[in-house]
């Protein structure tokens with residue numbers, strides 16, 4: 450059984466980010482560890498498989514969709530305003 454002290458040491462190296470020239474994957478013991486930017490730690494999953502990363506990607510795409518929807522509404526309102534102003538101009542011409 451592992452002592453609590455050993456476990457603490459494991460966590461310490463996990464949270465040290467790799468240097469720029471260092472590879473993002475390293476082998477410690479029998480496992481390969483991948484630096485996960487989402488967890489800011491070495492994890493046994495790859496960053497691409499990260500659940501946190503996927504959540505963030507989903508959130509980002511939802512925000513993008515919301516932004517597009519807002520833009521659509523804005524342009525609809527713009528066209529409505531444009532048509533309204535044209536109608537007013539036509540009314541003025543009739544006088």
Ligand SMILES: [Zn+2]
Pocket residue numbers: 485486487488492494495496499500501502
């Ligand atoms: Zn992760």
